Amino acid sequence: MATLLEKVKKNLILDHDGDDELISSYITAATSYAESYQKKAAGFYELNSMDPTTEQAIIMLSSHFYESRDGSTGGFFQDNVKASEQVWNVVNMLLRLNRDVVI
Template identity: 70%
Template sequence: MTLIQKVKANLILEHEADDELLEMFIAAAVSYAESYQHVPEKYYTDHPMPPTTEQAIIVLSSHFYESRDGSTGGFFADNVQAGQQVWNMVNLLLRLDRDWKV
């Protein structure tokens, strides 16, 4: 299963109308993960992505899709705290695979 297929499954999306948008959100989430984990840009192009990092990418990409204006936690949560909880969880997952030597 590809990363976009996993994101779409998480979002319960069956159409292809937003695939280009989802790819942009996935690219942004991967870039954030690489920066947060202190690995070089495009690192996950040539290296396997650990499952915890992949889950963080799926969650963050889904969050970007559901909360395009960045002001809420998504369609199912209409408060700013829900959005912060998403970021807290994403950062926790990414810390598990972070390169602490840098």
């Protein structure tokens, strides 16, 4: 199975290795965000398998970080100021599907 790095690069349509370290740091940040949002312990996904919806959220969020690293919306939607907000809405919706409920 492809690694998250390979999946993010495929999502970004990147075929070079020049930004692998940068993308890996975005994957780490996105995974940390997912664990926090889902109320899971830090490092949870290092020890446990990741549901496909969580994986998709991490791929999307890592790609967003890469395309918006200068603080702009970035990507294909750079002329739409709501695009960044929509990415976060979709990511959070996907992460909610595997969120641990804390009562």
